[in-house]
Amino acid sequence: MQAILATLGYVLSPDQSRVLMIRRDTRPDDLHYGYYNGLGGKLQPDEDVVTGMRREVAEEAGLECHRLDLAGTISWPGFGRNGENWFGFLFRIPDWSGTPLAGNPEGSLHWVEKADLLAGRLPMWESDRNFLPLVFAAEPRPFHGVMPFAGGRATGWSYV
Template structure:
């Protein structure tokens, strides 16, 4: 079991993101992430996130806001990860180079265009909402398998969401015939998609599937 924090540092209209392109054998290689890392002994989530952001960027967060928690069972094939997610809208200091990757301020309306983990495309919009969330995101060998989430509204309302990616086809089951137009939209939310290496990836919700015309 590994405990970690993840922070999305804000300035007007933009979010600080880390492009993981520097470390050898990085499980996140090529992906864009927020800033953060593992707890040190005795730290609270707030102490951890302030230290990690300062180490990775030079910025000192002031009163970062806890927005949610996500469990990633066996995410890297070695351990379950439990991650506390923060927004930081107030900070001091100057950016410095990060050993983890390349830092960049990204326009908020372009965040989902980055090379993100599929689950990140789901939870990043949640960070900017009013509801606190607790979720479990499932991956298998790097492929997104689904999620379960509970949302807690300020007024006390509790809502649940879930999605499971179905990949197995039972023997004798009906297999539909797809047309090229089927690869022009997300089957889950109807949003715009991009096509990479015979994968169809939704730019809004992150749903990923094989294309129908490989």
């Protein structure tokens, strides 16, 4: 399967109770418009996933990542605007430095309570509720999930 390789990172507050999220609110034509999401994006050619995650956090939030914990991977067949397949590497980022930006060209940045995120009290992809408990588990272990999409909606979810 050919897929777009991407990163998705969750920057944690020093006390681990909040997560820095982007609210995609600048471009109404954005596939993610109005939703809260982690930081990240497509890998550049010849870029490894850790370098790509660090670059995305620096570009989107102005932060330098010191520790990245791989939470898992997800295959998203059919996720793209034109049905492209995506493959994502998800990270928890508990150690970083800098002062977060207020926003970037894709949206505004917000510290949100991890409890609110896990309870689904924020506008986000409905499907994110499937994997966020694995990302933020009390005793996390790396996972691999498959979440097929059709017509802009998840049609299933499985993980190991």
